[in-house]
Amino acid sequence: MYSDKVMDHFKNPRNVGEIENADGIGEVGNPVCGDIMKIFLKIDNNVITDAKFKTFGCGAAIASSSMATELVKGKTLEEAWEVSNKAVAEALEGLPPIKMHCSVLAEEGIHKAINDYRVKKGLEPWIEKNPHSHEQDDMTCQH
Amino acid sequence: MGEQRTIYMDHSATTFVKPEVLEVMIPWFTKHFGNPSSIYSIAHESKKAIDAARVQTAKGLGADPDEIYYTSGGSESDNWAIKGVALANRKRGNHIITTQIEHHAVLHTCQFLEKEGFEITYLPVDRYGLVNPADLEKAITDKTILISIMYANNEIGTIEPITELGAIARKHKVYFHTDAVQAIGNIPIDVKSQNIDLLSLSAHKFYGPKGVGALYIRKGVRIENLIHGGGQERRRRAGTENIAGIVGLGQAIEMATMDIPGHNAKIQLMRDRLIKGVLEKIPNARLNGHPEKRLPGNFNVSFEFIEGESMLLWLDDEGICASTGSACTSGSLEPSHVLLATGLPVEISHGSLRLSLGDANTIEDVDFVLDVLPKVVKKLRDMSPLYQKSGKEGGCNVQ
Numbered sequence: 160m161y162s163d164k165v166m167d168h169f170k171n172p173r174n175v176g177e178i179e180n181a182d183g184i185g186e187v188g189n190p191v192c193g194d195i196m197k198i199f200l201k202i203d204n205n206v207i208t209d210a211k212f213k214t215f216g217c218g219a220a221i222a223s224s225s226m227a228t229e230l231v232k233g234k235t236l237e238e239a240w241e242v243s244n245k246a247v248a249e250a251l252e253g254l255p256p257i258k259m260h261c262s263v264l265a266e267e268g269i270h271k272a273i274n275d276y277r278v279k280k281g282l283e284p285w286i287e288k289n290p291h292s293h294e295q296d297d298m299t300c301q302h
Numbered sequence: 303m304g305e306q307r308t309i310y311m312d313h314s315a316t317t318f319v320k321p322e323v324l325e326v327m328i329p330w331f332t333k334h335f336g337n338p339s340s341i342y343s344i345a346h347e348s349k350k351a352i353d354a355a356r357v358q359t360a361k362g363l364g365a366d367p368d369e370i371y372y373t374s375g376g377s378e379s380d381n382w383a384i385k386g387v388a389l390a391n392r393k394r395g396n397h398i399i400t401t402q403i404e405h406h407a408v409l410h411t412c413q414f415l416e417k418e419g420f421e422i423t424y425l426p427v428d429r430y431g432l433v434n435p436a437d438l439e440k441a442i443t444d445k446t447i448l449i450s451i452m453y454a455n456n457e458i459g460t461i462e463p464i465t466e467l468g469a470i471a472r473k474h475k476v477y478f479h480t481d482a483v484q485a486i487g488n489i490p491i492d493v494k495s496q497n498i499d500l501l502s503l504s505a506h507k508f509y510g511p512k513g514v515g516a517l518y519i520r521k522g523v524r525i526e527n528l529i530h531g532g533g534q535e536r537r538r539r540a541g542t543e544n545i546a547g548i549v550g551l552g553q554a555i556e557m558a559t560m561d562i563p564g565h566n567a568k569i570q571l572m573r574d575r576l577i578k579g580v581l582e583k584i585p586n587a588r589l590n591g592h593p594e595k596r597l598p599g600n601f602n603v604s605f606e607f608i609e610g611e612s613m614l615l616w617l618d619d620e621g622i623c624a625s626t627g628s629a630c631t632s633g634s635l636e637p638s639h640v641l642l643a644t645g646l647p648v649e650i651s652h653g654s655l656r657l658s659l660g661d662a663n664t665i666e667d668v669d670f671v672l673d674v675l676p677k678v679v680k681k682l683r684d685m686s687p688l689y690q691k692s693g694k695e696g697g698c699n700v701q
Contacts, residue, residue: 169615175685190649190688193609193628193637197687213687217611217628221685 161218162252168222173229176211185271188264194220198268202276207231207239219258226250227265236273240285309622309667313599313660314456314484320509323553330546338543348545355552362555364492365518371535372548375515376483379502380407382517383479386525387448388415395445401425401433402643404452408481430592431460431644435467442474449478453485457627457640457656458591459600461489468497477523483507487558488597499523510554514547566598572668573659577601579672584679590641590654599659604650607689608682613655616678622671627654
C-alpha cells in the first residue's frame, strides 16, 4: 500500500519532538478525523534552522510530517512557504489517493507555523494562495 | 534481525485451512471432477459427496439436510436471506428490523432495499454492543416481515441473545435471520430450539476454504431465489456446485462443532491472558465489547492518543497480523460503525485494535504480543501531540 520511502519515514521518522522556545508553532487537524500535526520551527535571519513535529495519525500522516520538516529545514520562509503538499507527496514517492490529505495537513502545518512566527513578529500573516481546506477535498474528514 | 515468525491474530478475518480439510478436498479437484448434474456415473460420486457434506453441515446446526443450501460465502447468504425474504413477502409488508452493528453484507443489503421502498429499523446497542430484546419487540409492526440480527459481532465479539430474540420473532410470526458467520465453532447452535428461520455461514471462518458458505432455510419459509439459472440446490440456487469447497465445508464444520467447549477453553485461556496483560501493562486502554458475552478468541481494545493504522504497521513489522476499527484502514475515513454504535467517541475509535485468536496461536504468541504491543503504543504516544497534552489538559476526554 505504501511506498518504501513512506515506510522509511514512518519507521524512522526524522525530526520527532518539540523545540523549546520555538519561533513558530502550527497545529492542524482534528482528533475526530484521526490526525493532528504539530509543527515547531526555529527561525534565524528568515531561515528555518530547525524543524520538529509531533503527530497523531496514520502511517502517511507520520511520514508526511517527517518529510515536510526535512524539506523546509535550511530554507528561507519564502521558500518554505512554497513547499506544497504535492512536493511532500512526491518526495515520499507518492501517497495512496485516500491519504493525500495527510500531505495537505503537513503543508498547512508548516504554513500555520510560519504565520505564527510572522504574527509574533508583528508582521501580516501570509494568505494561502490555494487554500485546500479539508472540506474541499471530498476524500477528507468532514468533521 | 533473525528469522521472523508470523503471529496470526486475525482469525475473525479468515482462518487457515486445516490439513484434514484440505486432504478431503483434493480428490474433488483432480479425480472426481464430474459435474453433479450430468448423467454418467462419475457424476454420481460428486452428487453423493455434496449430499454427505449437507448432512455434516445440517448436523452442525441442528437442521435437516434439505434445509441447507450452498452459496459462495457469507455475503451471498446474507444477501439471499434478506433480499429473498423481502421480495417473496412484500405483499405482507415492507418493514425489516436489523441492528446498527451488522456486517456490511447485511447493512448495505438493507440500504439497497430502502431504495426499493422497504423500511428498515436499525436497532441500537448498549455500550457492550448488546441488543435489548425489549427494543426488538417494540419495533415490530404489522408490516414487519423480517428480523436480521447477527449471532456474534465480528469486531467486538459481543454475542447477542439470539434465543431470546428468536422467541420474540416467533411470537410475532416474523421471519428471523441470523448472520452466524463468526459464531460457528464458537457457540453451540440449534436452529430448531432457537427459532432461527434463516442462518448464514461461511467456511473460511472455521478452518474451511474461502469461496463457499451456506444458507440454512427452515422448511416452509417463503423466499425468492437470488441466483437464477440452472436447477442446482433443489432449484433454489443456480450454478455448478463448488464440489471441493462444499466437501471442505462439511469436513470443517464437523471438526469445528465436535467439541466446542473444549476448543473454547483452550482459546479463551490465551485470550484472557492477553486481555489481562495488555490492560495491566498499557495505561489509558479500554476493552471494547462485553466482558463475558464475547467470542472466545476476540479481544478488541482502544488505546487513547494514538491511531490504529500506525499501530498495525508497527505490529506487522514484528510479524503480528491484527486489524483496527480506525478509519484510516477502511478506505472510507469513517471509523468503525460498530464502535461508534457502542458510544465510543470517534477519536478513541481511531485507536482501536482487534486481536482475534484461534488455532494458529500458542501461549508463546500471546507473550510475544505482550512484549511488543506496549512498546509500539509507547513509541506512538511519544510522538503524539495528544499524549503530551493529556498530562496537563486532559487530552482526549474519555467517557
